[in-house]
Amino acid sequence: MSQTASTIYASPTDVATYGEYTIKQDPADPRPLYRFTGRITADGSSGYRAEPGRYHLYSGWFCPWAQRVTLQRALNGLEDVISVSYVDNSRDARGWAFRETYGPDPVNGFTLLRDAYEVTEPGFDGHVSVPTLWDRETGKVVSNDFITLGIDLATQFGKWSNGADLYPGHLRAEIAELDSWIGPAVNRGAHGAARNETARAALLDAFATLDARLADSSYLAGGQLTEADVRLWVSLVRYRGHTGDLAVLPPLSDYPHLWSYARALYQLPAFRATTDFATFSDPTAVLAGWDSEP
Ligand SMILES: N[C@@H](CCC(=O)N[C@@H](CS)C(=O)NCC(=O)O)C(=O)O
Structure with a gap:
């Protein structure tokens, strides 16, 4: 039936x-x-x-x-x-x-x-x-x-996976260390950053640190794509589009290395396939910027 x-x-x-x-x-x-x-x-x-x-x-x-x-x-x-x-x-x-x-x-x-x-x-x-x-x-x-x-x-799914190792043993401590400041300032902090000055300062400070770190590296840890990049990127792609007032939050392009890193990841099929800009709350978060060559 x-x-x-x-x-x-x-x-x-x-x-x-x-x-x-x-x-x-x-x-x-x-x-x-x-x-x-x-x-x-x-x-x-x-x-x-x-x-x-x-x-x-x-x-x-x-x-x-x-x-x-x-x-x-x-x-x-x-x-x-x-x-x-x-x-x-x-x-x-x-x-x-x-x-x-x-x-x-x-x-x-x-x-x-x-x-x-x-x-x-x-x-x-x-x-x-x-x-x-x-x-x-x-x-x-x-x-x-x-x-x-x-x-x-x-x-845990190594038997069926394509062999990508996003959480290699030798980088776990570094991934945890990154999480200890990116978590509060970016992943959890971005949401309130438009309204709250302290949160905004912490967020922009983290962006500046990330920008410097990414000046000569394509990834956050160990020169390879890891869980640390996954955790950061899902918040970057929603920045301004999902979390706030465009007038008080500077565009990611103010942080050229971070912006270029974020767009380079968006070129990878897995990042594209799991992102739908239309579901973010602010329609001015234009896909065009993300789609431009990093
Ligand atoms: N806040 C969760 C993360 C997941 C989360 O917040 N998901 C949101 C959507 S983005 C949700 O489903 N919220 C409903 C709820 O937490 O009751 C946690 O700390 O484990």
Whole structure:
């Protein structure tokens, strides 16, 4: 029997009826709001063995944290190993939902991403976020922890991957060191930088440091493409387009080495395939600039 649109799609986003999406932490409830931290391992010792066809990634085109994982998947050539689908770009209190924009949930037929969490933990009241990794075998959410998801995709699927090593052992300490300042200043800081002077100063200071670092290197660590570049790039591509007021935020082209680095990465198929500028909130974030020769 064929399903009708109303059974496979959520009704349109309707904040007037449902309200805004919010998370309220109950002070008496000590459980983390991001509760799903399962790890995938090549040998299966974690309970989640790396296997083709077993996992599904719920993603969102707009989301930098989700793009880290879709980028890892593409850079490792795992498109046929881990399936992916995309939630709609807007939400109300029901959270992320499947709508006509990107099609239905191909695995479970859920209309709301929340349903995946509810099946996994009845009564779940924490964050319903992308990225979310689903396990077809146990019928549960494995993880919505973007850091470990990215690392597990990069390191545990070697048997099926194209051999790219984005998280090499000898560069992990350096990648962590980069994360310790790029994380707060850029990945988490960019969002408030238009409104908050301290955040803006930290962001622009990080851009200046990155610009100097990239003056004679095409990549952030070890002279090769790594997880550090993935983490930075997903925020760079959304800078101004997704995070702010163009009047107070200087264009990336003010940082010529950083800008050239960002555009060079955009020339790579995995970066292009996982980016959709149309899903960023500001239409003036013009693709043309990104598409010009670095
Ligand atoms: N904030 C998350 C990262 C993922 C994230 O924030 N995703 C956003 C979309 S860009 C989301 O789904 N937010 C809903 C929520 O966190 O409840 C974390 O720290 O683990």
